[in-house]
Amino acid sequence: MRKYLVFVTAILVSLPAFAGVQQKTATEDIVRAANTFLASLTTEQRQKVLFAFNDATQRARWSNLPTRFVSRSGISLKQMSPTQRDAAMKLLATVLSPMGFEKVKQIREADDANGSKSGPGGRGGRPPAGPPPGGQNGPPSQLGGPDGPGRPRGPQPFADDDMFGSDLYYISFLGTPSTMDPWMLQFGGHHLALNITIVGSQGVLTPTLTGAQPATYNLNGKIIRPLGRESDKALGLLQSLDIRQRQQAVLSYSVADLVLGPGQDGMKIVPEGLKASAMTVRQQAMLLDLIAEWAGIMNEASATARMAEIKADLNETWFAWSGLTTGEAGSNITAYYRIQGPHLVIEYAPQHDEPANHVHTMYRDPANDYGRALTK
Amino acid sequence: MRRRSATAIVALALLFGKSASAHRIDEYLQATVLDLRADRVQASMRLIPGVLVAPFLIAEIDSNRDGILSAAEKQAYAERVLGDLSMTVDGRSIQPKLISWSFPLPAQMRDGVGEIQIEYAADLPHGAPNRTLILANHHLNRTSVYLMNVAVPQDRHIRLLAQKRNEQQSFYELHYQQTAATDAGPRAAESDGRGFLQGDQFLSLFDLGMRHIAQGIDHILFLLTLLLPAPLLVLGSRWGPPARMRHCLLRILGIVTAFTIGHSITLSIAAWGVVRVPERPVEALIAASIFVSAAHALRPIFPGREAWIAGCFGLIHGLAFAATLARLGLERWERVAGILAFNLGIETMQILVVVLTLPSLLLVSRTRAYPIVRIGGAVFAGAAAVGWMIERLSDVETPVEMIVHAVARHGLFIAITGVLVGLACRFLPVSAEQATKHGLAQFAK
Numbered sequence: 001m002r003k004y005l006v007f008v009t010a011i012l013v014s015l016p017a018f019a020g021v022q023q024k025t026a027t028e029d030i031v032r033a034a035n036t037f038l039a040s041l042t043t044e045q046r047q048k049v050l051f052a053f054n055d056a057t058q059r060a061r062w063s064n065l066p067t068r069f070v071s072r073s074g075i076s077l078k079q080m081s082p083t084q085r086d087a088a089m090k091l092l093a094t095v096l097s098p099m100g101f102e103k104v105k106q107i108r109e110a111d112d113a114n115g116s117k118s119g120p121g122g123r124g125g126r127p128p129a130g131p132p133p134g135g136q137n138g139p140p141s142q143l144g145g146p147d148g149p150g151r152p153r154g155p156q157p158f159a160d161d162d163m164f165g166s167d168l169y170y171i172s173f174l175g176t177p178s179t180m181d182p183w184m185l186q187f188g189g190h191h192l193a194l195n196i197t198i199v200g201s202q203g204v205l206t207p208t209l210t211g212a213q214p215a216t217y218n219l220n221g222k223i224i225r226p227l228g229r230e231s232d233k234a235l236g237l238l239q240s241l242d243i244r245q246r247q248q249a250v251l252s253y254s255v256a257d258l259v260l261g262p263g264q265d266g267m268k269i270v271p272e273g274l275k276a277s278a279m280t281v282r283q284q285a286m287l288l289d290l291i292a293e294w295a296g297i298m299n300e301a302s303a304t305a306r307m308a309e310i311k312a313d314l315n316e317t318w319f320a321w322s323g324l325t326t327g328e329a330g331s332n333i334t335a336y337y338r339i340q341g342p343h344l345v346i347e348y349a350p351q352h353d354e355p356a357n358h359v360h361t362m363y364r365d366p367a368n369d370y371g372r373a374l375t376k
Numbered sequence: 377m378r379r380r381s382a383t384a385i386v387a388l389a390l391l392f393g394k395s396a397s398a399h400r401i402d403e404y405l406q407a408t409v410l411d412l413r414a415d416r417v418q419a420s421m422r423l424i425p426g427v428l429v430a431p432f433l434i435a436e437i438d439s440n441r442d443g444i445l446s447a448a449e450k451q452a453y454a455e456r457v458l459g460d461l462s463m464t465v466d467g468r469s470i471q472p473k474l475i476s477w478s479f480p481l482p483a484q485m486r487d488g489v490g491e492i493q494i495e496y497a498a499d500l501p502h503g504a505p506n507r508t509l510i511l512a513n514h515h516l517n518r519t520s521v522y523l524m525n526v527a528v529p530q531d532r533h534i535r536l537l538a539q540k541r542n543e544q545q546s547f548y549e550l551h552y553q554q555t556a557a558t559d560a561g562p563r564a565a566e567s568d569g570r571g572f573l574q575g576d577q578f579l580s581l582f583d584l585g586m587r588h589i590a591q592g593i594d595h596i597l598f599l600l601t602l603l604l605p606a607p608l609l610v611l612g613s614r615w616g617p618p619a620r621m622r623h624c625l626l627r628i629l630g631i632v633t634a635f636t637i638g639h640s641i642t643l644s645i646a647a648w649g650v651v652r653v654p655e656r657p658v659e660a661l662i663a664a665s666i667f668v669s670a671a672h673a674l675r676p677i678f679p680g681r682e683a684w685i686a687g688c689f690g691l692i693h694g695l696a697f698a699a700t701l702a703r704l705g706l707e708r709w710e711r712v713a714g715i716l717a718f719n720l721g722i723e724t725m726q727i728l729v730v731v732l733t734l735p736s737l738l739l740v741s742r743t744r745a746y747p748i749v750r751i752g753g754a755v756f757a758g759a760a761a762v763g764w765m766i767e768r769l770s771d772v773e774t775p776v777e778m779i780v781h782a783v784a785r786h787g788l789f790i791a792i793t794g795v796l797v798g799l800a801c802r803f804l805p806v807s808a809e810q811a812t813k814h815g816l817a818q819f820a821k
Contacts (some may be wrong), residue, residue: 256545
């Protein structure tokens with residue numbers, strides 16, 4: 001009997017240590033993948049992707065808008081050689097979970113679908129991971145010239161190739177990849193802004209923006225909904241609420257857009273809706289499962305730590321809904337919702353032009369956006 | 377007008393249908409976040425017109441339809457937005473006052489990605505512990521969608537009870553409780569002594585001061601124009617060869633110090649509310665001061681007395697600074713520290729500008745190219761001053777603001793180029809000394 005107790009205690013004691021080791025190696029893997037990517041770049045390209053860690057302008061240079069309207073820094077997949085693109089994808093696959101990597105891929109592919117929809121003739125069947133249109137985009141010829149990302153986006157012909165596409169996503173670094181010192185990896189473009197801060201064994205994903213238009217599309221005969229689970233799980237949670245709970249959760253007013261979107265760093269608004277402390281255990285589990293759609297974009301070790309933090313705050317976490325309360329899993333909701341806790345803000349905001357098919361979401365930690373709490 | 381634009385928007389929206397968009401289309405998003413304090417409420421507004429709304433909005437802002445959003449038109453639009461708000465606390469009407477505003481380029485607005493930002497504040501009179509704040513936004517109601525929120529209060533004596541909104545969020549009601557301790561002073565500042573602002577407030581005023589002079593391009597232009605002939609000696613009724621380095625530095629230091637003393641005096645007086653000067657004449661006088669110093673840079677009008685002139689005109693510039701500070705509506709006892717912070721901000725920025733331009737000024741003044749620089753600079757400043765005077769005295773719009781800002785945006789670049797040119801000139805076959813001698817010989821003729 002005593003033997004068992006000792007055994008169990010030993011396992012319990014060593015669990016956190018294991019977690020620590022796992023994350024330690026996770027950071028090591030990420031740094032290795034980042035350095036492999038950086039080593040694949042030309043000197044000129046490397047200068048373009050590296051920023052100082054305290055570069056506040058670059059840190060906040062992200063948006064939901066296409067890169068033609070709000071230019072990003074760093075270099076885009078389009079400007080990379082196939083080898084460089086592979087290294088960039090390998091880096092993303094190391095930093096993110098398989099689910100997160102897939103989500104990012106689907107958001108980028110939605111941009112292909114979007115471009116083909118508005119472009120004449122349509123380019124629907126184009127394999128998005130393949131070489132970019134125009135084929136040759138070898139780095140040296142592209143980067144020195146006026147075609148760099150910092151070029152003024154003045155009056156130029158309305159070319160769809162320049163507007164939408166799965167290769168118009170930019171990568172940049174703040175600080176240098178390190179297992180000890182803080183650094184940041186940014187990856188984004190239209191409807192995507194990943195701001196990942198790595199501090200030693202910790203990885204922080206906030207603030208991150210995801211979005212999609214079309215939010216449902218057909219690729220190789222399969223229906224893809226990049227943010228479909230965000231819609232289905234939230235609807236499931238709403239429909240599990242009883243009348244009294246629903247009265248609190250459903251707001252009496254419409255919410256036209258993200259309240260804490262790009263540019264709203266550091267803002268803390270007063271939460272509204274239904275407190276998770278008034279939810280049943282099952283509903284709380286559903287809420288956590290919904291939150292995991294954002295927290296789980298990161299690799300397992302970071303996501304686990306983040307979910308533990310959010311779980312500890314659960315009683316102080318709010319769920320608010322605005323819009324139609326009906327719907328069914330499998331098709332996107334047209335309603336807005338917000339989940340807010342001491343260390344969490346999630347917003348899901350369908351866009352007015354095509355509510356079920358165009359959505360922006362925001363994921364923040366008001367106390368730790370850009371890992372601020374860890375790097376002070 | 378509004379009805380017409382609404383109809384047109386609907387028509388256009390039908391025309392465009394559900395195209396693959398990337399941005400806001402037929403709505404005007406107005407998002408407000410309130411920051412509630414013990415004795416005042418401050419608000420930041422973001423106004424984002426959709427692509428179909430933008431042309432109409434630009435036409436509304438650009439009241440003279442010249443395609444340029446002038447400073448006056450921007451301010452007038454910001455005032456109009458405030459005029460379309462109604463605010464009450466406990467049933468009593470309160471007046472929002474503009475603090476700051478910024479506008480995107482018309483092209484950005486046409487793309488549906490431009491964001492107008494307006495900050496305003498209103499004083500809250502003392503009242504019972506249970507309070508109700510109501511904000512209604514009537515601005516361009518037909519085409520607008522609204523977001524209204526309140527930031528988590530920093531003051532622990534304020535407890536929010538409930539928020540109510542209409543469906544559109546154009547009407548917002550906030551119920552809150554305020555405990556007595558706040559009467560002693562804003563936030564928990566009592567222990568720090570009453571004469572001082574809290575650190576973050578001090579910093580924000582310092583920052584405002586820095587931004588004010590960085591944006592108040594006319595103040596900088598005045599100072600720089602006055603410095604243009606400072607490194608030179610006077611030869612009869614014209615500008616002659618450069619003076620000795622030590623002499624130059626002393627003179628520049630004198631000018632900057634005098635300007636500082638001048639505007640500090642009037643800023644303090646005006647900020648205390650002792651004198652009230654209407655803004656418009658002050659702005660026109662500032663333009664006049666630039667004109668005078670531009671004329672002086674061409675031909676010496678008041679050689680050797682630059683410091684006095686800088687001090688006198690500093691008095692006028694101080695009045696303009698005070699207008700900004702007055703808009704913040706600080707409590708009387710907060711003002712001492714407020715003026716200090718604001719003034720320190722202005723000083724810091726001013727010194728930065730002088731430090732950045734001084735090397736190129738001193739170097740270039742020792743080359744033959746300097747007359748071109750001096751005369752070119754003076755003509756530019758003079759033209760800008762005339763443009764501003766016209767704009768500020770009559771309601772005629774001139775492109776001066778846009779041009780000057782375009783030049784200022786490349787200020788650092790110009791300063792660095794100046795240094796490089798200066799250095800290059802030094803190492804060219806014709807040495808600086810020779811140039812000086814040459815110049816002297818020319819003047820002696």
